[in-house]
Amino acid sequence: MERFYIETWGCQMNELDSQRMAGQLMQQGLVPTRELQQADLILLNSCSVREKAAQKSYSRLGEYRLLKRQRANLRIGFCGCVAQQEGEEALRRNPDIDFVVGTGRVGEIDSVLRRSRRGERVLAVGFPEERPYDFEAISRDSAHKGMVTIIEGCNKRCTFCVVPNTRGPERCRPMAQIMSEIEHLVEYGFLEVELLGQTVNHWCEPPPPLGSGQDLDFADLLNAAAVVPGVKRLRFVTSYPRDFTDAMIAAVARHDNISPYLHLPVQSGSNRVLRRMGRGYTVEDYRRLVGRLRAAREGLALSTDLIVGFPGETDEDFQATLDLVEEVRFASVFAFKYSPRPNTAAIRLPIADEVPREVADERLQRVFAAQSVIQRELNEELVGRQFDLLVTGWSRRPGHRSGRTDCHRIVHFPVCDEPVRAGTLIRIRTLEAYDHSLLGEMVPGRC
Secondary structure, three states: OOEEEEEEOOOHHHHHHHHHHHHHHHHOOOEEOOOHHHOOEEEEEEOOOOOOHHHHHHHHHHHHHHHHHHOOOOEEEEEHHHHHHHOHHHHHHOOOOOEEEOHHHHHHHHHHHHHHHOOOOEEEOOOOOOOOOOHHHOOOOOOOEEEEEOEEOOOOOOOOOOHHHHHOOOEEOOHHHHHHHHHHHHHHOOOEEEEEOOOHHHOEOOOOOOOOOOOOEHHHHHHHHHOOOOOOEEEEEOOOHHHOOHHHHHHHHHOOOEOOEEEOOOEOOOHHHHHHHOOOOOHHHHHHHHHHHHHHOOOOEEEEEEEEOOOOOOHHHHHHHHHHHHHHOOOEEEEEEOOOOOOOHHHHOOHHHOOOHHHHHHHHHHHHHHHHHHHHHHHHOOOOOEEEEEEEEEOOOOOEEEEEOOOOOEEEEEOOOOOOOOOOEEEEEEEEEOOOOEEEEEOOOOO
């Protein structure tokens, strides 16, 4: 019996792509393995967001090559964003790669493997109109959360971002298909559903023949998904700030099972930098949106993405970012140094605008230091409260399990005589706060 091993780098979209590929391979009779040495097929599902992504991918593929020299029948597939970006160059640079599959061809992994077995080196990249998507064949490897892609690609052209090149233009799935998948997940036993898209709030019903022809947008989808019986929690990532409408805000406020947690990337607190990034909104626009969201939904936790060291960022620009962090008080921040990405507009900015690496490093550490204090203070405000906790698995703390509150905080708690399984909702009382998590205990009567 052939075994396959998938190594996944990157975001939730890549995670779901790996689950899709795993499901197709299992339909062909292959079985997954967690041991690289046991695999007859290895897939590297790559991410292209950070600098030197291609070099890191080729380095990892080189390690796989050593295994192939020991076992001539081993097949190696290069998948994901870097594979889409590199295309034929990947086959040229590494003769041990058997096939390359881009992000728009994930649904074809079964046919690609069949062609590979016939001795063909397969290149499957690009974004065809017809893309198979069999949600019933997805191998869901999480016991607590079911992910649903509702929109792929991005039509924005932020000057720093490679996603439009690696994921293609926006392409929405029909509401009927999305709703069928959500119902399937509930039947499968998932309590939490997460809607995915690079710009998730750009979803709209596609025109016929794929869609119904109705004029539906993301607010309509939220309202429909939230009332599916059995959906205890509904999340969505990632939202584009400029395009969050009043109707979407109303939907978040209307349904208790829509998580009071929202990822809303701002990228910078400086209007000057935002213009150079091509984001299409101002810091004032972002502040107003945050105010409207928090007025609509009590206890809303916000997270964000920040880029420091963007070309031309001055000390004043960076201070504006720090000021925004202090003002908004995000529940969590994902901050990165600017990474030049191929085929993006930012790499054409003048060399004189480059921020020295040591300056960018120092700025990044200042963001982390400021955010660490804020997160500890916000977590301390939650101590002594009770939450419904969705158990996600074992904690790194010995003898503890962990889970997520509806506001997406991680809580560790000691196990009972019979530890609750992942995917279970329990009642928890928080006891102690840390920078990135809390310690809690199960409410008496649940052990």
